Amino acid sequence: MTDPAAPPEESVTTAAPAEEAVTAAAAVAGTSTTLDVVAANPLRDPRDKRLPRVAGPCVMVLFGVTGDLAKRKLLPAIYDLGNRGLLPPGFSLVGFARRDWKDQDFAQLTHDAVKAHARTPFREEVWKQLLEGIHFVPGEFSDDGAFDALAMALAEIDQTRGTGGNYAFYLSVPPKFFPLVVEQLKRTGLADAPEGSWRRVVIEKPFGHNLQSAHELNEITTSAFPESSIFRIDHYLGKETVQNIMALRFANNLYEPIWNRGFVDHVQITMAEDIGIGGRAGYYDGIGAARDVIQNHLLQLLALVAMEDPTSFDAQALRREKEKVLKAVQLPANLGLNTARGQYSAGWQGGEKVVGYLEEEGISRESITETYAAIKLEIANRRWAGVPFYLRTGKRLGRRVTEVAVVFQRAPHLPFSKDDVEILGQNALVIRVQPDEGITVRFGSKVPGTAMEVRDVSMDFAYGESFLESSPEAYERLLLDVMIGDPPLFPHQREVELSWKILDPIEEFWATQGQPEPYESGSWGPESANAMMARDGRVWRRL
Amino acid sequence: MTTFMLSDTTAGKISAQFTHLRHQMGAPAIGMVLTLVVVCEERHQYDALRAASEAAREHPSRIIVVINREVEEPIRLDAELRIGESTPGEVVVLRLYGELTQHADSVVSPLLLPDTPVVAWWPGKAPDVPSKDAIGALAQRRITDARGFDDGGVTSLVTRAKGYARGDTDLAWARLTPWRSLLAAAFDQPVGKVYEGVVEASSGNPSAPLLAAWLSERLGVHIEVLESPGPGITTVRLKLDGGELSVVRTDARLATLSRPGQPDRNVALARRHTSELMAEELRRLDSDEIYEAAVKRFARTYKG
Known part of the structure; x- marks a missing residue:
């Protein structure tokens, strides 16, 4: 945390009028989100659990407001936060884009986005509160004048809205613009927090496309912002079910004794999508499934499932455990036999005829980008040695599902006749991340009848189902955490780099392998992925 | 949604009917997290049940509504079972007649979900000491509503403070x-x-x-x-x-x-529906010490 403690009370009253306006405003507003100050608040009490965490006064500056993510997720999430009473009084939203727009045009865009995608019902008074704080600054990222205008607009908002010089810059723009924007923020002094206020920057994946580029990207960001002010969003970590992994593992005594190599046979982590690349050809081609999904989402899930218990849930303790386990990840010696990649070909997906990857608009006919990737990893520590972790992701697969399946070893001895347990599989504990969030336990049970036939059955826990209407979107949680300055759910640069260290050798190997194996759209991936499992005497779960 | 009426019945028959309905519907066994017992008059039934069912979307529960009818009539227990799409979890509305109105707990107790929390809610008039009430004693959390006392709301808070036990709370507090x-x-x-x-x-x-x-x-x-x-x-x-x-x-x-x-x-800063208040109440089932301090301070200084 760079936020210094709040200014002493006297400075509130003694702030000389001659002083710079920004400083005065900052002094008045103080740093409401510093945890020390919150602790000193006489109206707060740790026992008072009804009171939600509310962000302190601040401005969210959104670069790339016309993008898909802004319209579908960010703007609705901001409204939903307001609707739940979690936005601070005076909260302001500034849009920045290359459009010849006025404030009301941006307000209109926000209004439409909220109407179309907000999770909570539209309420006039909430909209009114939000509308008062909406501003728009037009301009190019290379235009110095536009950023000077932005700096002036922000100083004015501090005056009129009492936001105290606290700004969060959300870069919802392609990574190639990062250097430009960050440089401009540095030049205009917007990246430097005056005494008693904070500046934070939020960046989205991809965090580079290999270790080196991730490192360079980080150099750029850290040249303007300290690491503690950089928030890397991996929206998976904002999901209720993902946080529930930690509750499941560390709040219960039931699972921990069997959560190790003594009982676990292997772990399968899957993120399957039924859609193709849609309109993302420009981004996706050359990146591929592994960089797009495995490097961030799946390795983060792996870290949460496999890490040791953190000493507490603060950012430092949590990140340390995740880093430890990522460091312990080992690649198989023979990458050819223990990885698989594929590219979807034309076929039928869910009753619709769809084209293959190479026929997609904007994709070169010779593209060797993979749309399916499966890899086998091992974790070299006492808990997991010898337990393979299989990670797979793909587009145009049978259906959309993300899950973590912990598959247990077979019972050491079965006191039944061989025929009776023929169809008995392995016990499994499945954390269903999306859709249909919840937990499934698979175990053997007697089939009713006179014979002692044993077969697999599933027991479902569907807390998630009941949350359908009220479960906050991941982005709501994460945006609130940014404004509060609470970083546990954001990956640290070290985690990003460790993940690239895992993936880079695989990508380099794949680059030498030519065309990925085609698989039919709507199927569950290429044959080589099944062969990879078969060599280990295992099979992918049918999802 | 399936509704099933049972006239002149017993808790055992109601339980059996629930099991039967669940099997018939293909076992929609959502993991229910608590039992909510609503004690109210017939005139509050519709609104209270609606709010409770809405809150059950966030907290899948078995909702037991207890309505005490005529004490003068012969002893009888009528039940209305609802299970299905619009109500996550299960709902049973119990109507008690005659001397049975004094022994509602004997009907409610066998219908509670095993080994999960029980919450009692009085949308209207509530007993002076909720924790000593026959149904209140079954619950970990007892929710009263000062507004249910019409004009007597403010004075009812004095009663709440006097009869306070850990786990008591009031919707007048949740509204704040x-x-x-x-x-x-x-x-x-x-x-x-x-x-x-x-x-x-x-x-x-x-x-x-x-x-x-x-x-x-x-x-x-x-x-x-x-x-x-x-x-x-x-x-x-x-x-x-x-x-x-x-x-x-x-x-x-x-x-x-x-x-x-x-x-x-x-x-x-909009006023909230009862369903939202109930959802908030059900989120935390431990005792609310901040409420205790506030209501007791109020009672000390109240000059009615």
């Missing part, structure tokens, strides 16, 4: 959460010393004196309660060095926050 949250957010920026304050609300609003009691408990100063045309709570003013911190809401929807040296700011 947005106000308290906004005030606490305003205090996140240091405000210095508070000298005195005022809470204004419509006449007889039981939440207003609770808010005043909470503020005065936390800030250690006297907070006056004054009448205003409403609706609900309209104003909180706190006197500070160099001015006043105030939250003013006259339309029950949008409030204005003012503080010295800063521009006025509008904040959405």
Whole structure:
């Protein structure tokens, strides 16, 4: 945390009028989100659990407001936060884009986005509160004048809205613009927090496309912002079910004794999508499934499932455990036999005829980008040695599902006749991340009848189902955490780099392998992925 | 949704019927997390059940509604079972006649879900000591509603304080959460010393004196309660060095926050539905010590 403690009370009253306006405003507003100050608040009490965490006064500056993510997720999430009473009084939203727009045009865009995608019902008074704080600054990222205008607009908002010089810059723009924007923020002094206020920057994946580029990207960001002010969003970590992994593992005594190599046979982590690349050809081609999904989402899930218990849930303790386990990840010696990649070909997906990857608009006919990737990893520590972790992701697969399946070893001895347990599989504990969030336990049970036939059955826990209407979107949680300055759910640069260290050798190997194996759209991936499992005497779960 | 009526029945038959219905529907066994017992009069039944079912979307529960009918009639138990799409979990409405009205717990107790929390809710009149009530004694959490006492709301809070036991709470308190949250957010920026304050609300609003009691408990100063045309709570003013911190809401929807040296700011502060209040109540099932402190302080200073 760079936020210094709040200014002493006297400075509130003694702030000389001659002083710079920004400083005065900052002094008045103080740093409401510093945890020390919150602790000193006489109206707060740790026992008072009804009171939600509310962000302190601040401005969210959104670069790339016309993008898909802004319209579908960010703007609705901001409204939903307001609707739940979690936005601070005076909260302001500034849009920045290359459009010849006025404030009301941006307000209109926000209004439409909220109407179309907000999770909570539209309420006039909430909209009114939000509308008062909406501003728009037009301009190019290379235009110095536009950023000077932005700096002036922000100083004015501090005056009129009492936001105290606290700004969060959300870069919802392609990574190639990062250097430009960050440089401009540095030049205009917007990246430097005056005494008693904070500046934070939020960046989205991809965090580079290999270790080196991730490192360079980080150099750029850290040249303007300290690491503690950089928030890397991996929206998976904002999901209720993902946080529930930690509750499941560390709040219960039931699972921990069997959560190790003594009982676990292997772990399968899957993120399957039924859609193709849609309109993302420009981004996706050359990146591929592994960089797009495995490097961030799946390795983060792996870290949460496999890490040791953190000493507490603060950012430092949590990140340390995740880093430890990522460091312990080992690649198989023979990458050819223990990885698989594929590219979807034309076929039928869910009753619709769809084209293959190479026929997609904007994709070169010779593209060797993979749309399916499966890899086998091992974790070299006492808990997991010898337990393979299989990670797979793909587009145009049978259906959309993300899950973590912990598959247990077979019972050491079965006191039944061989025929009776023929169809008995392995016990499994499945954390269903999306859709249909919840937990499934698979175990053997007697089939009713006179014979002692044993077969697999599933027991479902569907807390998630009941949350359908009220479960906050991941982005709501994460945006609130940014404004509060609470970083546990954001990956640290070290985690990003460790993940690239895992993936880079695989990508380099794949680059030498030519065309990925085609698989039919709507199927569950290429044959080589099944062969990879078969060599280990295992099979992918049918999802 | 399947509705099933049982006339002149017993708890055992109701249980059996639930199992039967669940099997018939292909076992929609959502993991239910608690049992909510609603004790009310026939006239409150529709609204209370609706609010409870809405809240059950967040907290899948078995909802047992207990309605005491004529004491003079012969002893009888009628039940209405609902299970299906619009109600996550299960609902049973019990109507008790005759001497059975004195022994509702004997019907409710076998219908509670095993080994999960029990919450009792009185949307209207509630017993003086909820924890000593036959049904209240079955519950970990007992929710009363001072507003259910019509004109007697404020005085009922004195009764609540006298009969307080761990796990008691009142919806008049839950209604304050947005106000308290906004005030606490305003205090996140240091405000210095508070000298005195005022809470204004419509006449007889039981939440207003609770808010005043909470503020005065936390800030250690006297907070006056004054009448205003409403609706609900309209104003909180706190006197500070160099001015006043105030939250003013006259339309029950949008409030204005003012503080010295800063521009006025509008904040959405809408009144909430009972279902939202119930969902909030069910989120935490441990005892609410902040409520206890506020309601007891109110009772100490109340000059009815």
